[in-house]
Amino acid sequence: MKITIGSRTSQLARWQAGQFIELLARQGHEVEWKGIQTKGDLDQKTPLDAFGERGVFTKAIDLAVLNGEIDVAVHSLKDCPSVLPEELHFAAVLKRDFYEDVLVHKAGFSFHKRNTIATSSSRRKAQWLAQYPNSDIVDVRGNVDSRLQKFNQSHWDGMILSRAGLERLGAMPLHFQILDWMVPAPTQGMMAAYTASSNKTLNLILKNIEDPETRFAADLERNFMRIVEMKCNAPVAAHAGFLNKTDLRFRAEVYAADGRNIFRETVILKKIEAVMEVERLANEAKMQLNG
Numbered sequence: 178m179k180i181t182i183g184s185r186t187s188q189l190a191r192w193q194a195g196q197f198i199e200l201l202a203r204q205g206h207e208v209e210w211k212g213i214q215t216k217g218d219l220d221q222k223t224p225l226d227a228f229g230e231r232g233v234f235t236k237a238i239d240l241a242v243l244n245g246e247i248d249v250a251v252h253s254l255k256d257c258p259s260v261l262p263e264e265l266h267f268a269a270v271l272k273r274d275f276y277e278d279v280l281v282h283k284a285g286f287s288f289h290k291r292n293t294i295a296t297s298s299s300r301r302k303a304q305w306l307a308q309y310p311n312s313d314i315v316d317v318r319g320n321v322d323s324r325l326q327k328f329n330q331s332h333w334d335g336m337i338l339s340r341a342g343l344e345r346l347g348a349m350p351l352h353f354q355i356l357d358w359m360v361p362a363p364t365q366g367m368m369a370a371y372t373a374s375s376n377k378t379l380n381l382i383l384k385n386i387e388d389p390e391t392r393f394a395a396d397l398e399r400n401f402m403r404i405v406e407m408k409c410n411a412p413v414a415a416h417a418g419f420l421n422k423t424d425l426r427f428r429a430e431v432y433a434a435d436g437r438n439i440f441r442e443t444v445i446l447k448k449i450e451a452v453m454e455v456e457r458l459a460n461e462a463k464m465q466l467n468g
Contacts, residue, residue, distance in 0.1 A: 179207045180379065182370075183238050183247035186212035187320040189342050193368045194251040196271055200386045211247050213238045232258045235371075239265055242373055249383070250371040254364040254395060257371075259403035266374040269387035270395050275340040276366040276416060278356045279349075281328060282335040286352065292334035295324075300412040301337045303432040304359050321346055341366040360414035360428045363398035367391060390419050393448070397427065397455045404459035405431055411439070411466060417455075423448050427455055431462045440465050 180201060184194040191210070198208045217233035232239075235257050238250040243264055254270060261267060278301060286292070288309065295317040296302055302314050315333060317324050321342045328336045337356070343349045370383050394417040401415045414430040424447060431440040440462035446454050 178378070178382070179209075180249060181209050181211055181247045182249045182251055183211045183213050183241050184251040185215060185218060185234060185238070187218075189321055189346055190251070190253075192345050193253065196368060197249065197251055197269075197370055197386075200271075201382070204382070204386075206382070211241075213241055213247075232256070239371055242371060248372065248376070248379060252369050252371065254367040254369040254399075255362045257364075257369065259363075259399050259406060261371075264374055266372050266376075266380055267369060268372045268380050269370045269383035270391050271368045271386070272388035273366045273391045273394070275344050276361050276418075277340040278359045278361060278365075279338050279340045279343060280335050280354045280356055281325070281338060281343075281350050282352050282354070283333075284352055286334055293332065295328060295331070295333045295336040298337070298362070298412075299434075299436075300362055300414055300432065301359070303412050303436040303438070304414065304430070305337065306436055307438055308358070321348055325350065339365060360430050361416050363402040363413060363415040364395050365416075367395055369395075393451075394418070394425070397451060400452070401429055401455050401459045401462075404456065405462050405466070407463065412436075417451070419448075420445070425451060427451065427458070429455075429458060429462065431466065433466075 182194050182197055184190040194210055198210060201208045215234045215237045235252050241247045242250050291311045293313045293315060294305055295315050297316050297318055305312060317327055317336060319327065321338065324336065325348065340355060372379050372383065397417040398415040402413050405411060405413050411434065412432040416428045417425055419425045424445060426443065426445055428443045430438065433439050442458055444454065
């Protein structure tokens with residue numbers, strides 16, 4: 178089967194699309210890649226929170242699927258809206274490798290002084306300031322390479338990035354710390370494929386290459402985000418990690434628009450009860466936002 182995969186044009190996006198291309202090619206399919214620029218790629222100045230919508234890095238690629246220009250859209254799943262149009266299908270997610278956030282910093286960095294930290298994420302800003310309230314936060318946009326270049330040329334003391342992007346590109350700098358205390362964005366570190374819902378043959382092909390545990394975690398994290406976002410577009414953090422085949426740890430945090438922590442919870446769950454329990458936690462978080 179001939180399959181056209183579309184993604185953003187950054188080095189990281191091409192690497193991620195390449196993972197799907199390699200897996201599909203192993204099954205004997207003829208696969209080609211098409212690069213597509215998104216609203217978020219074309220506008221490098223507007224802070225991400227100012228867009229007022231999810232999907233600024235995905236919508237143009239999804240439209241290419243629906244218009245028949247490509248067969249598969251490959252995304253960083255954390256960039257995708259939690260609710261899809263009926264015509265679009267979340268077909269597959271590959272095994273998650275790294276989910277953590279990383280602090281890239283200058284030599285001699287100290288947590289005990291007033292630091293200037295760069296991030297474009299309202300979640301990371303809120304979480305960092307909750308730990309280190311004497312910090313100054315500056316916005317930074319761009320792909321991984323351009324943000325690292327901006328950091329190296331700046332007076333900033335540190336910058337927060339996704340570990341997955343740095344590891345996949347082999348771009349982890351000399352000075353860094355993994356922020357294991359920072360609960361990531363829902364589905365951070367996951368690579369997903371979207372297709373047309375009507376393309377049953379392709380959807381089955383993709384289902385056969387996805388990782389079931391990662392899919393289960395993705396559905397939990399996205400459902401938590403979806404329920405909370407029914408109330409408002411608050412900064413949300415969520416991570417589901419399997420401890421073994423039957424048990425998992427679920428961590429979640431929700432922040433107000435001004436960065437105040439509204440909800441924080443860590444629970445150990447049986448897989449068979451996880452869907453119901455995560456839904457309960459999300460509704461509890463939503464009620465606290467109402468308060």
